[in-house]
Amino acid sequence: MLRYRADRKTLLWMAMTTALFAWLWNASTFNGWAYGLFLYFSVAASVIAHNHNHVRMWKRRSLNILTDVWITLFYGFPVFGWIPTHNKNHHKFTNREPDHTHTWRFMEGNNLLTLLTYPTISAWFQQPAIRQYVGEMRQKNPQLFREAIIQIVAVVSWVIGAFLLDWKNALLYVVIPQQVSMNTVLVFNYVQHVHADEEDEWNHSRNITGWLMNFLLFNNGLHTVHHIRPGLHWSLTPPAHREIEHRINPELNEPSFLWYLFRTYVLGLFVPRFRSDSMRLRRLGTSEAIAA
Numbered sequence: 001m002l003r004y005r006a007d008r009k010t011l012l013w014m015a016m017t018t019a020l021f022a023w024l025w026n027a028s029t030f031n032g033w034a035y036g037l038f039l040y041f042s043v044a045a046s047v048i049a050h051n052h053n054h055v056r057m058w059k060r061r062s063l064n065i066l067t068d069v070w071i072t073l074f075y076g077f078p079v080f081g082w083i084p085t086h087n088k089n090h091h092k093f094t095n096r097e098p099d100h101t102h103t104w105r106f107m108e109g110n111n112l113l114t115l116l117t118y119p120t121i122s123a124w125f126q127q128p129a130i131r132q133y134v135g136e137m138r139q140k141n142p143q144l145f146r147e148a149i150i151q152i153v154a155v156v157s158w159v160i161g162a163f164l165l166d167w168k169n170a171l172l173y174v175v176i177p178q179q180v181s182m183n184t185v186l187v188f189n190y191v192q193h194v195h196a197d198e199e200d201e202w203n204h205s206r207n208i209t210g211w212l213m214n215f216l217l218f219n220n221g222l223h224t225v226h227h228i229r230p231g232l233h234w235s236l237t238p239p240a241h242r243e244i245e246h247r248i249n250p251e252l253n254e255p256s257f258l259w260y261l262f263r264t265y266v267l268g269l270f271v272p273r274f275r276s277d278s279m280r281l282r283r284l285g286t287s288e289a290i291a292a
Contacts, residue, residue, distance in 0.1 A: 006235030007057045010048055010218070017041040017074050024173050025166075035172075040216070042177035045074040046185035047217045053082040055233045065147055069154045076178025078151035080144075084133035085126040090189075091230050094205075095198035100126045101186075103194040110194045110276045112265045119186035191260065192223040197279040202247040208257045214238070221257065224248055249279065 002008065020038045024031070049071045056064045072079050085100050093099035101122045107114065137145040159178075162170035197203040208214070208221030218234045222241040225232070232240060245253065254260045268274040 001059050003059055004233050013044050025169055039177055039180050042074055042181040043184045046181040047220045049075045049079040051234045054230055072151045072155050073158045076182050080148045081130050084129045094227055095193040100129055101189055103190050108278050115265055118190045119183040122186050195276045195278045199280055203249045206252045209253050210255045213257050
């Protein structure tokens, strides 16, 4: 019933997320190692939400609806929210101004301040599009509207039910992991586009090419090919990336996500050569293309 056999990994990850949550919730003492692992799986849930909105896992609609709800609980937000803000908008405009999530809304810089404030700013500007989409579904597609309401009711009930059972556990094992999930995926989006050239056919996105991140997060680091072929299943992106890698500016193929973060946002505070500048402004020869 799966459309792609590779999504057995997706199901395994979701099952481990669920099992780990149940174990942590019922454990008599706090386990820091298990909690850290659960936070990783929560981040993975956000990537799974993204993947499932681009390419549905199941051939049967009912199973896709159930999977949407399952993912929603650990992602922390109804997964249909990806459709108006990401599928229909971000992929159409790719960090250009109509993109609700564009990285240069208030400034062209790329520094620790812009990184830390981006998730809140981006989330705020996505909300009108989501509300508009819900209204349109209500009028034009009642079935999709009902599915959206199911997701909303599910996540609200999940959070409220957790607090009624045990407010401390709810905060620790539901709310905080959900916030980590939602905010981390927005950080991914920021890093994947900030100071790339959003107007260039091949250089609009930054790729994280290291095998570890792409194993842990379902090839989410290979972003250029994802924008070029958004309907391509995540398991097929590595060979597709290799086909176009020679067209991408080497600056945009980063081997390590953590090294990029440390180099740009920590070392860059003290060492100018580790700071980045806008490739678009540099191409245009604009004086604003200075180190952040």
